[in-house]
Amino acid sequence: MKIVKYVFLIIGLALLGGAFYLYQNKQAFLDKAVKVQGTVTDLIASRSDKSTTYRPVVSYTTKDGKQIEFTSSVGSNPPSYHEGETVEIFYDPADPYDADINGFVSLWLAPLILGIIGTIFFLIGFLIILFGKMKQKKIEDLKFNxxxxxxxxxxxxxxxxxxxxxxxxxxxxxxxxxxxxxxxxxxxxxxxxxxxxxxxxxxxxxxxxxxxxxxxxxxxxxxxxxxxx
The missing domain is CATH 2.40.50 (OB fold (Dihydrolipoamide Acetyltransferase, E2P))
Known part of the structure; x- marks a missing residue:
């Protein structure tokens, strides 16, 4: 336990740092991104042993008339979108293939998950240390009084x-x-x-x-x- 509490604390801090980095990175992307309308053209199934998730393939036209198609990195089951659905797109004008659907899950899921897991790990480590300090204080008080x-x-x-x-x-x-x-x-x-x-x-x-x-x-x-x- 003497080692575990610090391991949990360090892992928690590292994950929270990763979540903050992803948040800052996504925020920087949104600050320079251009917003356009796109269309879901397909759903790609990703299968695992226990479930199948569906990632939308989106086609859109940039402001200068270039046709772009990209696959969202976020999948779900049931699918969050259906073929032919119109969606709002953010894309980097310097790299049109760097694009995301304008939705909370698409934009913020990764930092949110890292933030939640990081908070859990950090709190476990912190609480183990805190309870240890409180226990030691109790012992010292009993030794004195x-x-x-x-x-x-x-x-x-x-x-x-x-x-x-x-x-x-x-x-x-x-x-x-x-x-x-x-x-x-x-x-x-x-x-x-x-x-x-x-x-x-x-x-x-x-x-x-x-x-x-x-x-x-x-x-x-x-x-x-x-x-x-």
């Missing part, structure tokens, strides 16, 4: 709710009877990527709790050995 108690080891088991590369981490469980209230409190550790059962101290496990709310706690597992890289 919390009450240290010694809890009784209960058991250590695999956390099947969490998997990385098909592996589940271990979690240590302990308990503590509050002598002031006679309430039994249960605690669990952070994820541990090896079996900790042979390293549990016989004198008990230290847990830092918020005196006003024992549900806010941090189990100190610094007694466990470090895993070599």
């Amino acid at each position: 919390g009450k240290s108690i010694i809890t009784k080891f209960d058991h250590a088991d695999l956390n099947y709710n969490y998997k990385v590369n098909g592996r589940s981490p271990y979690v240590i469980y302990s308990q503590w009877l509050n002598p002031a209230t006679n309430e039994l409190h249960l605690f669990k550790s952070e994820n541990i990527w090896f079996d900790p059962n042979n390293f549990i101290p016989s004198e008990g496990i230290k847990v830092l709790i918020d005196p006003s709310n024992p549900k806010k706690y941090y189990m100190d597992i610094s007694f466990l050995p470090k895993v070599s890289n």
Whole structure:
């Protein structure tokens, strides 16, 4: 997870940068483009294993009378256009084959998709980092203001709710009877990527709790050995 959060963040930023580049590129195209009417002359089918999409072939005449035909880079199913339909065209006067149908999907689909995917990747990475910072702050607050108690080891088991590369981490469980209230409190550790059962101290496990709310706690597992890289 230490690596994954930054990978997601970097991929997200790269995709957002790509989306911005495509947006700027398309906007520059529109600033110099000429608008004319065109006609859909054909629909080209693009087949894949699961679906078929149809891209319109459009014919139009430039302002200086040159006949141009181009195929849209965007396809859909069902087709967005039909043969014989009149459509509005933007084309680059310096390169008439550089043309697009005047429609939101034709003009902005690519930057929109990259922007959405980039935002998702960026938010995942950012939220992982943010939650990590918040968790670390909580631990630091408990170390500074919390009450240290010694809890009784209960058991250590695999956390099947969490998997990385098909592996589940271990979690240590302990308990503590509050002598002031006679309430039994249960605690669990952070994820541990090896079996900790042979390293549990016989004198008990230290847990830092918020005196006003024992549900806010941090189990100190610094007694466990470090895993070599």
